[in-house]
Amino acid sequence: MNEEGLVDAIAALTRRAASRVLVGIGDDAAVWQPSRSNRSVVTTDALVEGVHFSLEWMSAQDAGWRAMAANASDLAAKGARPSLATIAFGIPEGATESTVLDWYRGMEACARFADIEIAGGDLTRAPVWVVSITAIGEVRPSNLKLRSAARPGDAIVVTGELGASRAGLLHLAGRIGLEDPEHAVAAHRRPQPRVAEGRWLAASAHVHAMMDCSDGLSTDLHRLVRASGAGARIESVPVARDAAAAAALTGEDPAAFALEGGEDFELIATVDARAYRHLAQRFHARFGRPLFRVGTIQADARVCLVKDGIEVPVSPSGWDHFAVSTPQ
């Protein structure tokens, strides 16, 4: 394995027939032409072996898919059309070229799903597998949605059911034994970034705030209301079937299980409450599934869950790899 040979193989693997990249892999930098009327959007997400994933539970191709999906999801959350990505890739001693190329096959597969073109990056040695992806997209100025734009009274919506990825992870880690694990395992290994949904929602002036749900709804909703100087009342959590089955096995409340389940990569949006019903109808017609109403933005800066008619405080206790590993 040598660097130049690897770079050539990666360039071949990620080459597109119709490229939007003017200069790509093989130069000091990649070059493209942003469209004249749009804003540019950039996001960076890193995955580290032993912190975010284990190759015991998924293949290098799946891990590559997930790394790209996390970035595509961030672009989706801004209503952006994805454009290109660069990849900084750390390779441990003893790794084979075929495993490295499997990573890139997984990243390329998700990049094609999200219409992202891999335009460059950096290969290096590292103590463990480390992949840091930067994805760039574009958004019409009027479509850009921020975390901070939620308004009291807004309906809080999510683009899909929650908790399936966490159920899949617990099954893969041997913590539970799901009877029919395939869907949950796929949800964990190949999460689908909601790029089309994000662009569709962003085009509506009734949608005020948007972000992606990568660390669990309880954590991410806290972030959204904190940025907006508001609070939230959670009235109904859309629990994925696999999450309900997993919660039954762990003895948790299904809604709590789904609230704390990270990496579903659904989008969270806040919508003018009067527009919710019509928007949800159109969403269903377009995407063939519900736009779930989770609750309501409140002026009061608390997050609570309505359970059996009683308001229970919700802490931001979703999956936070950073706080978890530093409990002080």
Add this chain to the structure above:
Amino acid sequence: MNEEGLVDAIAALTRRAASRVLVGIGDDAAVWQPSRSNRSVVTTDALVEGVHFSLEWMSAQDAGWRAMAANASDLAAKGARPSLATIAFGIPEGATESTVLDWYRGMEACARFADIEIAGGDLTRAPVWVVSITAIGEVRPSNLKLRSAARPGDAIVVTGELGASRAGLLHLAGRIGLEDPEHAVAAHRRPQPRVAEGRWLAASAHVHAMMDCSDGLSTDLHRLVRASGAGARIESVPVARDAAAAAALTGEDPAAFALEGGEDFELIATVDARAYRHLAQRFHARFGRPLFRVGTIQADARVCLVKDGIEVPVSPSGWDHFAVSTPQ
């Protein structure tokens, strides 16, 4: 140390009075408005503790500076005006918040030097310090310089003397004892990306190809001629004073020492030979130092060094951290 507190501290540390970023740290993605007539340029470089640097030899602030400098240098090599950067940052167990902020102080100091605005990123746990920076800039379409545009007969030039950083590294590692190490150590710890020089050279139609010299002139010149389908004849290597002193201590030939010394972050350009003299005069007037002529691009796809009137083949044996650690 918790993630949200760190993000707030980093946002405060990198805040600019006049920002070109429309949405910065604290949302899912950063947003900016590229100028209408330019191309956008993106580059990614990762530094891994134990592979690229050791905190035994430099402070966290210096390591942060170097990480940002490597990216700024890649933008400089394309003739780009730097704009913004995102940082994926891996923090080992036991690290203190104050060390993390020192890293960001160093990155911010170099970012200000290069006129880059830190716009976002990702914090994560990692087994060692890992920093992956993506820097974005802009270039006028007519100014963009590629690695692949060198033409036979072009003069090969570099923007400064070579080898000082390697001399500083050997001194810091205790392999040699320089009598007067300060300049060499500074060259290693705080390399100055040639952003102004890159933009200036890029504005000349007589400059054909450009790249940065980050892995040593012998390695990088091989890359440039390979991309251009050409070869090179090296006639004169501008050896830094510290490199000559270090070579005397290691017993190496001074030119060979400088050729193999990575991380000087000078720019390599190829220039229409007839225009070289006038360009070098203007360069000297503008920057107060010579534009060194190193050699000539040749049609024949070899790289050789003229030594005592004899052509000696030069291998791409500069510092390649990737090949070095995988000798198979």
